[in-house]
Amino acid sequence: MGADIWFTEHQTPDVTLGLRIIEVLWQEDTPYQHLLVADTEAYGRLLTLDGAVQTTDRDEFFYHEMIAHVPLTIHPHPQRVAVVGGGDGGVIREILRHPGVKAAHLVEIDERVVAVARQFFPELSAELDNPRAHVHLVDGIQWMREQGAQAEKLDVVIIDSTDPVGAATGLFGEAFYRSVYEALAPDGILVAQTESPMLQPHLIRHAQAAMRAVFPHVHLYLAPVPTYPSGWWSFSLGSKGPQPADARTVSLPTRYWTPAIQRAAFVLPPFVSELLQT
Amino acid sequence: MGADIWFTEHQTPDVTLGLRIIEVLWQEDTPYQHLLVADTEAYGRLLTLDGAVQTTDRDEFFYHEMIAHVPLTIHPHPQRVAVVGGGDGGVIREILRHPGVKAAHLVEIDERVVAVARQFFPELSAELDNPRAHVHLVDGIQWMREQGAQAEKLDVVIIDSTDPVGAATGLFGEAFYRSVYEALAPDGILVAQTESPMLQPHLIRHAQAAMRAVFPHVHLYLAPVPTYPSGWWSFSLGSKGPQPADARTVSLPTRYWTPAIQRAAFVLPPFVSELLQT
Numbered sequence: 001m002g003a004d005i006w007f008t009e010h011q012t013p014d015v016t017l018g019l020r021i022i023e024v025l026w027q028e029d030t031p032y033q034h035l036l037v038a039d040t041e042a043y044g045r046l047l048t049l050d051g052a053v054q055t056t057d058r059d060e061f062f063y064h065e066m067i068a069h070v071p072l073t074i075h076p077h078p079q080r081v082a083v084v085g086g087g088d089g090g091v092i093r094e095i096l097r098h099p100g101v102k103a104a105h106l107v108e109i110d111e112r113v114v115a116v117a118r119q120f121f122p123e124l125s126a127e128l129d130n131p132r133a134h135v136h137l138v139d140g141i142q143w144m145r146e147q148g149a150q151a152e153k154l155d156v157v158i159i160d161s162t163d164p165v166g167a168a169t170g171l172f173g174e175a176f177y178r179s180v181y182e183a184l185a186p187d188g189i190l191v192a193q194t195e196s197p198m199l200q201p202h203l204i205r206h207a208q209a210a211m212r213a214v215f216p217h218v219h220l221y222l223a224p225v226p227t228y229p230s231g232w233w234s235f236s237l238g239s240k241g242p243q244p245a246d247a248r249t250v251s252l253p254t255r256y257w258t259p260a261i262q263r264a265a266f267v268l269p270p271f272v273s274e275l276l277q278t
Numbered sequence: 279m280g281a282d283i284w285f286t287e288h289q290t291p292d293v294t295l296g297l298r299i300i301e302v303l304w305q306e307d308t309p310y311q312h313l314l315v316a317d318t319e320a321y322g323r324l325l326t327l328d329g330a331v332q333t334t335d336r337d338e339f340f341y342h343e344m345i346a347h348v349p350l351t352i353h354p355h356p357q358r359v360a361v362v363g364g365g366d367g368g369v370i371r372e373i374l375r376h377p378g379v380k381a382a383h384l385v386e387i388d389e390r391v392v393a394v395a396r397q398f399f400p401e402l403s404a405e406l407d408n409p410r411a412h413v414h415l416v417d418g419i420q421w422m423r424e425q426g427a428q429a430e431k432l433d434v435v436i437i438d439s440t441d442p443v444g445a446a447t448g449l450f451g452e453a454f455y456r457s458v459y460e461a462l463a464p465d466g467i468l469v470a471q472t473e474s475p476m477l478q479p480h481l482i483r484h485a486q487a488a489m490r491a492v493f494p495h496v497h498l499y500l501a502p503v504p505t506y507p508s509g510w511w512s513f514s515l516g517s518k519g520p521q522p523a524d525a526r527t528v529s530l531p532t533r534y535w536t537p538a539i540q541r542a543a544f545v546l547p548p549f550v551s552e553l554l555q556t
Contacts, residue, residue: 006294014319016284016296041292042477059476061549198337198504199320224502224510226476231509232502256547264542269534271339 007038007046009053011229012199017053019043019227025120030112033166037120043227045120047088049113049162053227055088060124063193065257066223066265067235068094071156071189072101073247073262074239078155081105082147082183084140084171086160087113089125095158096127097252104133105154107144111137141170141179148182155185159192164203172203174210177238181214190215190238197222198230201275208276211238219244220276221265223256234272285316285324287331289507290477295331297321297505303398308390311444315398321505323398325366327391327440331505333366338402341471343535344501344543345513346372349434349467350379351525351540352517356433359383360425360461362418362449364438365391367403373436374405375530382411383432385422389415419448419457426460433463437470442481450481452488455516459492468493468516475500476508479553486554489516497522498554499543501534512550 005021019040026037036048044057055063068091072078079102083091087108095104106128108114114135117125128135136143147154157180161168170176171192180190194200194207204220211218215238225233237244244266249259268276283299297318304315314326322335333341346369350356357380361369365386373382384406386392392413395403406413414421425432435458439446448454449470458468472478472485482498489496493516503511515522522544527537546554 008294008296012320014298015321016286016294018286018294018296020292042290196504198502222502224476224500224508226474226508226510230502230504232504254547255549258545258548260545261547264545267536267538267542269532269539270536271533 007040007048009048009051015199015229017227019046026116028112030110032110035112035116037116047117047121050166052163054162055090055121055124056227057123059226060090061255062223062225063228063233064090064094065254067091067158067160067191067193069252069254069257070221070235070262070265071158071191071237072098073250073259074242074244075155075187075189076242076246076248079103080152080154081156081158082107082154083158083160084144085162085168086158088117088121089114089128091158091160092133093124093127096130096132102132105136106133107136107138107140109137109139141176144176144179144183148179150183153185153188154183155188157184157188157190159190161193163195172207172210174213177211177214181240184240186240187242188240189242192236194234194236196228196230196232197234197272197275198232200229204234204236205275207236211236215239217241217243219266220268220272222268222272223265285318285326287326287329293477293507295505297324304394306390308388310388313390313394315394325395325399328444330441332440333368333399333402334505335401337504338368339533340501340503341506341511342368342372343532345369345436345438345469345471347530347532347535348499348513348540348543349436349469349515350376351528351537352520352522353433353465353467354520354524354526357381358430358432359434359436360385360432361436361438362422363440363446364436366395366399367392367406369436369438370411371402371405374408374410376528380410383414384411385414385416385418387417419454422454422457422461426457428461431463431466432461433466435462435466435468437468439471441473450485450488452491455489455492459518462518464518465520466518467520470514472512472514474506474508474510475512475550475553476510478507482512482514483553485514489514493517495519495521497544498546498550500546500550501543
């Protein structure tokens with residue numbers, strides 16, 4: 001049974017998730033946030049930032065597969081991809097499963113997240129050493145603004161941010177989405193994690209409205225992520241052209257994502273459709 | 279913010295869900311289990327049995343809609359339906375939205391669950407007074423065995439049980455599924471809640487194998503249920519004939535279920551397909 005030590009996340013002021021801890025492996029205050037690594041009985045190795053679960057060994061695949069493969073198969077031929085946040089490397093790993101991708105940029109403000117992932121999460125971070133991966137330890141908002149002036153545009157941008165508090169707040173607004181739009185090539189696609197339809201509906205509404213102010217086509221899709229609040233998560237997709245129905249059918253070594261799961265993920269229940277309309 | 283009083287469910291020995299309590303409204307030990315009713319900040323009114331969340335006002339619709347409308351639209355013309363467990367009345371309410379249903383039987387072993395639902399959950403239990411609803415406060419295993427000898431067979435049987443411990447253990451095995459098979463008419467369909475693919479994969483494997491030993495057609499479908507362990511739940515469907523692809527398209531006043539959501543719910547991710555094969 002292990003020692004009676006628990007990690008508790010206050011997912012909202014009124015809901016907690018508790019995970020029994022085998023051992024706390026690392027804790028530090030980085031310049032940006034509190035970082036913890038621990039081994040849990042139920043979900044294997046756990047990474048938290050400011051007390052919020054970012055990833056666990058046993059359920060990371062839901063999130064990383066769904067945030068990466070959906071835009072990468074909707075885009076007709078993605079070659080240049082950027083991830084803002086996502087310092088653990090899990091999204092980069094999934095992106096690099098697509099052989100057509102020539103460059104996958106990781107833009108992470110907190111170098112300690114990358115360093116700790118390299119040390120404690122080798123399965124997530126190994127592909128950061130892939131020659132096609134480029135790690136930029138800088139502010140994503142600034143980096144994205146500079147990309148707009150570059151001749152070579154991005155095909156897909158993925159916002160793998162923490163919750164919209166602190167450093168990540170600016171990643172959920174219209175101004176940032178506009179700088180992403182400017183950095184994207186004509187067929188470009190943006191995907192952002194936009195929290196739980198059950199516990200953060202206001203955030204989804206806000207992000208979708210901001211995205212619609214910038215992109216001609218905006219969609220929402222859903223997937224389970226057991227250790228995230230409510231266990232059920234949303235992703236917002238803004239596109240300059242390609243549509244979910246255009247997705248290429250590719251075969252990948254995945255545990256959650258498939259082309260059929262992707263189509264199913266865009267089917268919205270009535271209460272979610274309604275929250276997008278208000 | 280309310281008082282700092284929390285309900286905590288040990289969803290497994292290693293995972294907890296905590297809900298901030300506004301007020302505990304009722305607690306008792308029935309002959310079968312401990313029963314609690316409380317108002318929570320995040321999910322409204324809560325019913326627990328033996329410390330496990332059964333239902334909350336704000337997320338009950340996921341579970342009740344998905345356990346009821348899936349078999350009732352796959353069956354070509356369901357008229358006689360039985361629910362084993364489900365004393366709160368939520369499944370009966372959804373069943374009676376189908377005008378073709380002539381009789382909906384609730385077979386609940388613990389009369390206190392029904393009484394407390396009538397008192398504290400009027401929105402769930404109101405349809406128990408519908409003339410088409412028939413409440414049987416008896417052991418579901420015994421009741422089902424007797425149905426096999428009846429001339430009039432059932433079209434759909436729904437197992438809305440607690441977790442497979444205590445009184446509910448017998449509701450997950452081959453012997454019980456066989457008595458359901460005997461009680462069903464030629465086009466008959468059984469649906470049972472079969473726990474979380476993330477946290478109880480062994481249970482799904484066990485229930486599916488037992489169902490396959492009895493029914494010629496067995497399927498699994500999935501839906502989010504935020505307050506259940508991992509927030510993601512499975513339902514096992516055994517059919518004498520009708521298939522998920524045959525489902526009738528009907529319009530119902532639902533918040534999660536739609537015909538398209540239903541089709542999407544049968545799309546299984548690779549790791550779930552694999553657990554069914556082993």
